Amino acid sequence: MKDLTFGTLIAxxxxxxxxxxxxxMIIGAxxxxxxYLYVLIxxxxxxxxxxxxxxxxxxxxxxxxxxxxxxMTHSRVSDLGGPIDLIVFLxxxxxxxxxxxxxxxxxxxxxxxxSSSE
Amino acid sequence: MHHPFSTRRQFLGLLAGGTAxxxxxxxxxxxxxxxxxxxxxxxGAGAGGTALANRLVRRLEGAQITLIDPRxxxxxxxxxxxxxxxxxxxxxxxxxTRDWLPRGISLIAEKAAAIDPVAKxxxxxxxxxxxxxxxxxxxxxxxxxxxxxxxxxxxVGTKGIGALYxxxxxxxxxxxxASQFTQVGGLGVxxxxxxxxxxxxxxxxxxxxxxDIARRAGNSGKTKIHYAAPQGALFSVPxxxxxxxxxxxxxxxxxxxxxxxxAIDAEAKRxxxxxxxxxxxxxxxxxxxxxxxxxxxVIRQSGLSWADKWTDQGWVECDKHSLRHLxxxxxxxxxxxxxxxxxxxxxxxxxxxxxxxxxxxxxxxxKVPTETYNGYTSCxxxxxxxxxxxxxxxxxxxxLPSFPGLIAPLEELWISWLMKEVALKATYNAMLRGRx
Numbered sequence: 001m002k003d004l005t006f007g008t009l010i011a012x013x014x015x016x017x018x019x020x021x022x023x024x025m026i027i028g029a030x031x032x033x034x035x036y037l038y039v040l041i042x043x044x045x046x047x048x049x050x051x052x053x054x055x056x057x058x059x060x061x062x063x064x065x066x067x068x069x070x071x072m073t074h075s076r077v078s079d080l081g082g083p084i085d086l087i088v089f090l091x092x093x094x095x096x097x098x099x100x101x102x103x104x105x106x107x108x109x110x111x112x113x114x115s116s117s118e
Numbered sequence: 119m120h121h122p123f124s125t126r127r128q129f130l131g132l133l134a135g136g137t138a139x140x141x142x143x144x145x146x147x148x149x150x151x152x153x154x155x156x157x158x159x160x161x162g163a164g165a166g167g168t169a170l171a172n173r174l175v176r177r178l179e180g181a182q183i184t185l186i187d188p189r190x191x192x193x194x195x196x197x198x199x200x201x202x203x204x205x206x207x208x209x210x211x212x213x214x215t216r217d218w219l220p221r222g223i224s225l226i227a228e229k230a231a232a233i234d235p236v237a238k239x240x241x242x243x244x245x246x247x248x249x250x251x252x253x254x255x256x257x258x259x260x261x262x263x264x265x266x267x268x269x270x271x272x273x274v275g276t277k278g279i280g281a282l283y284x285x286x287x288x289x290x291x292x293x294x295x296a297s298q299f300t301q302v303g304g305l306g307v308x309x310x311x312x313x314x315x316x317x318x319x320x321x322x323x324x325x326x327x328x329x330d331i332a333r334r335a336g337n338s339g340k341t342k343i344h345y346a347a348p349q350g351a352l353f354s355v356p357x358x359x360x361x362x363x364x365x366x367x368x369x370x371x372x373x374x375x376x377x378x379x380x381a382i383d384a385e386a387k388r389x390x391x392x393x394x395x396x397x398x399x400x401x402x403x404x405x406x407x408x409x410x411x412x413x414x415x416v417i418r419q420s421g422l423s424w425a426d427k428w429t430d431q432g433w434v435e436c437d438k439h440s441l442r443h444l445x446x447x448x449x450x451x452x453x454x455x456x457x458x459x460x461x462x463x464x465x466x467x468x469x470x471x472x473x474x475x476x477x478x479x480x481x482x483x484x485k486v487p488t489e490t491y492n493g494y495t496s497c498x499x500x501x502x503x504x505x506x507x508x509x510x511x512x513x514x515x516x517x518l519p520s521f522p523g524l525i526a527p528l529e530e531l532w533i534s535w536l537m538k539e540v541a542l543k544a545t546y547n548a549m550l551r552g553r554x
Contacts, residue, residue, distance in 0.1 A: 008545075011553040015544030073539045074205055075532060079504030084524050085532040 029099075036102050039109035047109065054105035061100020062093040151179045154482050159240050159248055161230045161416075162256035163187035165195075165464050165550065166453035168218045169471045170254060172552030175220040177479050183223040184248060186230045186240065187257075189215055192550075193286060194543055196464050199320050199500065201289035202282035203327040204297055208290040210543075218550045230257065233420035235446040252478055255417060255434055256452040259316065259462070262410045267381035267390075269407060277384045278304075281407045282324060283316065296324075296404060300332035303340030304403025307389060309379045312348035313410040313431050316454060316462045319497035319509070321345075322352070322362060324406055329369055330502040343370070344400070346377035346391060354460070355515045358499075361528045365501055379407065413455050422449065424457045433457030438513065439490040441474055448481070450474045458493065459513055465496035468549045494518060498538035506534040 014022045040046065069092050070076065080086055158174065160167045163185045171185055197211040219225060228242035233253070241247045261283055263271060274281045275291025278299060282289040299306055308325040310318075325345050332341040345352070345366065352366070352373060353359040366373055377391040377398070382405065389400050411431070417423060418432035422443065425435070434451035435444050438458040443449035452474050454462045461470065469491055476489035493513030500506045508525050510518045519527045525534060548554035 008548065008554045011548035011551070012541060012544045015547040016540060073504075073536055075504040075535065079502075079532045079535065081505055081531045082526065082529050082533075088533050088536070 032103055032106055035110060036106045039106060043109065050105055050108050053108060054101040057100050057104040058097035061103075062097040064100070065092050065096020068096075151177055152479060152483055153179045154181050156251045156482050157182045157249060158184070158252045158254070158478070159250040160185045160254045160256060161187070161233075161240065162258055162453070162455075163189065163215050163219065163225065164192070164256060164258050164453065165467045165546070166256035166471060166474075167254070168192070168215075168550045169467065169552055170256070170452060170474055171223050172218075172220050172550065173471065173475045174478070175222055176552065177475065178482070181482075184226060185219065185223060186226045186228060186242060186248075187215065188227050188229045188243075190227070191215060192218060194546060195316065196538075196542060196546065198282050198286065198289045199323045199327065200539075201286060202280065202292040202296065202324060203331065203503070204293045205503070205539075208286040211286045211289075220552075230416050233416060233422065235420065235422060235443075235449060238448065251448060252481065253449045254452055254474060254478070255422065255449065255455055257414045257417065257455055259411045259454040260414050262412055263407075265410045266379055266407060268384060269382050269409075273384050278387055278402065278404045279382075279384065279407060280324075280404065281409075282320070283408055292406070296328050296406075297331070299404035300328060300335055300337060300341065302403070303332070303337050305342045305344065305401065306404040306406075307400055307402040308343070308345045308406045309377075309389075309408055310347040310349070311408050311410040312378045313412065314428065314433065314462060315408065315411045317497065318354060318462075319499045321347070321406070321408055323500040325371065326365070326369075326499075326501045327503065328404075329371060334503070342372070344372045344374060346374040346379070346400070348376060348378040348392075350375050355509070355511045355517075357515075357517065357528070358509050358511070361507070362499075365530075382407070411454075417455060422446070422451075428457060438493065439473075440477055440487065441470060441491060442477055450477060458491075460493045460495050460511075461491075463495050463497065464546055464549075465510075466494060468545075468554070469494045471549070471552075496520075498534055498542065500535065500538060501530045504535050505530040505532060506538050507531070508534040508537065 017025065080089055158181055160171060167185055171183055174181065174183055191212045192215045194211040197206055200206040201208055201211060216225065226242060228244055230240055231243040232241045238250050239247050240250060263269060271284055271288065273279045274284065274288045275294045278295055280292030280295045282292045306328060308321060310321040325343060329343045332338055351359040352362040376394045379389060380392050381390040387402055389402055389405055391398050413423060413432035417434060422434050423432040434455050434457050436442060436451040436456055437444060441450050441452060441456055443451065452470055453467050473489045473491045477487045480487040496510040498506045499509050507528055507530055509527050510520060512518055517527050519525065525531060545554055
């Protein structure tokens with residue numbers, strides 16, 4: 001690959017998803033992240049009860065992300081051929097799990113304000 | 119209670135950061151452009167011509183850039199192997215040529231009929247004549263189907279015949295014939311021409327994919343796969359050839375070297391090959407035809423070709439590092455038509471375009487060009503659905519891995535497949551727009 005710069009990467013991702021969808025996803029991810037930071041700052045503490053619920057959603061997020069990638073790329077788990085494949089595969093799962101946990105925690109926190117017992 | 123407005127500064131900060139990230143992509147556009155009145159003609163609006171036009175528009179102010187190409191549709195040719203394996207529809211590889219072209223250039227939707235490198239003119243088939251100061255020849259190549267006796271394109275998709283190079287529709291028809299073979303079984307014969315060719319990995323990819331699809335359908339017991347090629351080795355890079363030989367052994371694919379497809383009898387399903395000893399015939403159930411490939415007629419008749427090399431093919435005589443014509447310094451060759459030892463792939467075009475751009479802009483500015491082409495070619499060699507080897511090499515058959523230590527070039531990997539399936543077309547499109 002020639003000149004793998006940040007600009008090239010952005011251009012490639014724009015082409016993969018289409019410019020509109022790519023930036024919509026970036027804005028969506030940024031929005032969830034900001035909302036997450038907002039509830040953390042607003043509550044000035046992590047609600048461990050909500051965090052537990054969010055953790056329970058992690059395996060689903062991991063499975064969903066892996067399923068999405070495998071289906072979109074005509075692949076099967078048995079196609080993993082080397083260490084880098086395993087790293088990418090686990091990376092997809094971890095990203096899905098963390099993304100899902102943040103999403104669940106944020107939505108839960110936005111819907112329900114912390115009660116005094118929490 | 120913590121007021122949400124106190125986070126507004128953070129929010130604005132984040133927005134500013136986001137904007138900075140977004141503008142980074144356009145940083146290279148800010149490079150100072152050169153003022154010129156040069157008349158630049160580019161023959162061909164394929165991968166090379168389009169990418170170069172997009173880059174030149176940004177580098178030159180006032181230049182008169184004209185593209186000559188009659189093709190209404192642009193083909194993303196690296197996708198043809200996927201279409202011919204039923205993994206993508208024919209529409210995956212097509213898009214309107216005009217969609218990729220920058221503003222401020224002219225497109226003449228005609229065929230270049232003649233080039234006069236002494237008078238510096240190009241004429242089109244309607245008789246229009248264009249004077250140029252600089253000329254880039256990037257018309258691609260032509261498939262010489264007539265060279266195979268008994269074969270015609272209307273046979274593709276029927277009678278067990280495939281020919282994926284012929285274009286998106288034919289690649290889709292190739293899949294019709296190939297998929298039937300993977301179900302019914304029999305003997306599949308996969309060929310390669312004796313001439314230079316586009317992406318020498320594609321004949322192997324098609325072989326591997328059809329073998330794998332038959333295997334997955336549970337029909338490997340009733341299919342036999344034979345690979346027949348004029349060359350002595352399975353791939354031009356020795357270390358890759360050995361790896362392919364091992365994979366062929368592992369999968370039970372038989373190979374026949376020094377076999378050049380000369381004729382077919384479609385009714386009898388019989389292919390005739392020229393061999394070192396004479397001729398031999400093979401009865402097939404599926405035959406994949408790749409015809410000899412040559413420079414377009416207009417190149418061969420304009421006196422731009424090598425006189426002592428590839429005389430039956432007519433590739434443009436140019437320096438293999440600068441791609442500049444050896445006799446006419448205001449002419450460059452780009453892409454398939456260039457008479458260089460390797461490099462008839464989209465990946466090569468990606469590396470060649472900045473070299474031609476630099477050569478041309480330097481010539482206008484009266485400077486010495488600095489970019490050179492080392493023969494880089496890349497081939498995500500698909501070895502089964504879901505796995506590929508990311509083979510990259512140069513003129514000297516050295517492997518040039520883009521991600522050394524991470525993605526091993528001779529290892530069958532899922533990540534290399536992902537690159538071919540997901541990232542390659544995107545990178546290609548970014549290249550067309552002159553952004554990669």
